[in-house]
Amino acid sequence: MEKKKMHYAWWILISAGVLSFGLAGAIYQCLGIFYNPVCEELGIARSAFTLHVSFIWIVMIFTLPFAGKLMSRKNAKWYLFCSVAVLCASFAAMSQFTNVYQWYIGAVMMGLSSSVCLYLPVPMLINNWFKKKVGMAMGIALAMSGVGGAIFNPLGAWVIQNYGWRSAYLLIGSCAAVITLPFILFAVYFKPSEKNLKKYGEDDEFVTAKASTPVELTGLTSGEALKKSAFYFTVLFSGLLIMGVSVSSFLPSYVVSIGLPAVTGGFTLSVVAIGAIFGKIALGNMNDRLGVFKTTTIGTIMGCVGLVTILFGGAKIPLLYAGSILFGCSVFAMFTVEVPMIVRHFFGQKGYGAIYSFVQSPTTLCQAVVMPVYGIVYDKTNSYANCLIVSIAFVAVSFVMFLMASATGKNLYEKKETA
Numbered sequence: 001m002e003k004k005k006m007h008y009a010w011w012i013l014i015s016a017g018v019l020s021f022g023l024a025g026a027i028y029q030c031l032g033i034f035y036n037p038v039c040e041e042l043g044i045a046r047s048a049f050t051l052h053v054s055f056i057w058i059v060m061i062f063t064l065p066f067a068g069k070l071m072s073r074k075n076a077k078w079y080l081f082c083s084v085a086v087l088c089a090s091f092a093a094m095s096q097f098t099n100v101y102q103w104y105i106g107a108v109m110m111g112l113s114s115s116v117c118l119y120l121p122v123p124m125l126i127n128n129w130f131k132k133k134v135g136m137a138m139g140i141a142l143a144m145s146g147v148g149g150a151i152f153n154p155l156g157a158w159v160i161q162n163y164g165w166r167s168a169y170l171l172i173g174s175c176a177a178v179i180t181l182p183f184i185l186f187a188v189y190f191k192p193s194e195k196n197l198k199k200y201g202e203d204d205e206f207v208t209a210k211a212s213t214p215v216e217l218t219g220l221t222s223g224e225a226l227k228k229s230a231f232y233f234t235v236l237f238s239g240l241l242i243m244g245v246s247v248s249s250f251l252p253s254y255v256v257s258i259g260l261p262a263v264t265g266g267f268t269l270s271v272v273a274i275g276a277i278f279g280k281i282a283l284g285n286m287n288d289r290l291g292v293f294k295t296t297t298i299g300t301i302m303g304c305v306g307l308v309t310i311l312f313g314g315a316k317i318p319l320l321y322a323g324s325i326l327f328g329c330s331v332f333a334m335f336t337v338e339v340p341m342i343v344r345h346f347f348g349q350k351g352y353g354a355i356y357s358f359v360q361s362p363t364t365l366c367q368a369v370v371m372p373v374y375g376i377v378y379d380k381t382n383s384y385a386n387c388l389i390v391s392i393a394f395v396a397v398s399f400v401m402f403l404m405a406s407a408t409g410k411n412l413y414e415k416k417e418t419a
Contacts, residue, residue: 009199011187013126017143019180019183019184023114023118024118024149025146025152026179030156049103053107055108056107057367059112068355071353072353081185085177089173089177091106095168115357120360123340123343124356128192130201135283135286135295143278150277152175218349219347219348220348223351229408233408234342234405243366243394245332245334247391250384252265254388264317272324274325279330283295300331302326303327303331306326309326311389311392331395342402346409347409373390377390
């Protein structure tokens with residue numbers, strides 16, 4: 001009996017996971033390890049140096065809508081290859097910088113390239129190649145960013161300690177390029193028709209070249225979606241959710257403020273990250289089994305419970321870690337998994353890339369401005385606990401926006417496939 005050949009969609013899943021591992025994991029989750037060593041050696045104020053990260057998000061706000069249109073074209077693979085090469089080269093080039101303004105220029109290049117390669121390719125690849133097990137594939141691919149961060153953060157810190165921050169920039173940038181570019185070049189195809197295949201889960205998965213004409217996708221175009229109120233409720237859901245999730249950066253400071261050691265605060269953030277890795281996979285499977293509505297509802301409740309547990313657990317470390325795990329595996333993971341699933345659920349696949357980029361653009365703006373918001377809350381109240389309360393409010397209101405999107409978006413088009 002002939003052994004059934006593995007569907008190429010699984011190679012796409014591996015490639016998407018590699019992109020998430022090498023870009024979001026290796027590069028973006030390691031930005032913070034350079035703040036202290038660079039500022040101390042070059043005598044740059046931390047406020048001035050960290051501004052380059054804000055420049056990345058600001059550039060992406062304006063370029064994401066254009067990136068969505070580029071990635072919907074036939075030569076999307078080459079746009080992806082070039083953008084990843086520019087991102088990795090820009091990051092590695094920081095090993096030679098001596099002036100803060102050079103980081104600002106590098107940040108602009110990172111923002112331009114990241115608008116193409118950071119948020120868009122993984123959801124687009126998974127949606128294009130999977131009809132069944134979409135959520136599971138999405139969760140696994142996106143969870144690899146956490147694995148990348150878990151590996152490269154300590155590796156980068158070790159290199160900085162023993163060889164200096166310049167070597168760490170060069171190593172991480174080079175590793176990201178070596179890991180991701182071969183997969184893009186040899187394994188990534190954005191549409192099954194490019195390999196004379198159908199999606200995973202469709203009947204007659206192997207088709208002839210004559211039958212490889214792309215099937216018309218169901219759903220709305222980006223122009224149609226922009227006319228629907230459900231789109232704007234989805235944008236508000238995504239933006240408010242990331243504003244709630246961003247409080248994680250203040251958890252170490254909160255832990256110290258309630259009388260616990262700084263090392264406990266640092267480990268709390270690691271617990272959140274570990275919870276997010278497993279949460280992304282779990283949420284993906286829940287989307288397949290329970291649907292988007294129930295998964296988002298359960299995730300929101302768990303996230304609020306986690307934040308409340310952190311807030312009222314006081315200095316009881318078991319409660320602190322329990323709340324951190326709940327927070328990590330729910331709303332912290334929801335931002336990367338649930339937002340692309342919700343876009344697919346409401347608007348279908350016809351204009352998915354462009355619609356998702358339009359959702360991410362204002363979301364990136366929220367991500368850029370929320371840190372000063374939390375800073376103002378602390379300055380006015382002298383309490384990190386109030387930052388947690390504000391975070392709970394953001395998450396709660398984001399769920400209200402999701403309910404509004406569900407009410408206005410459920411009949412946008414005739415769904416021929418389940419989300």
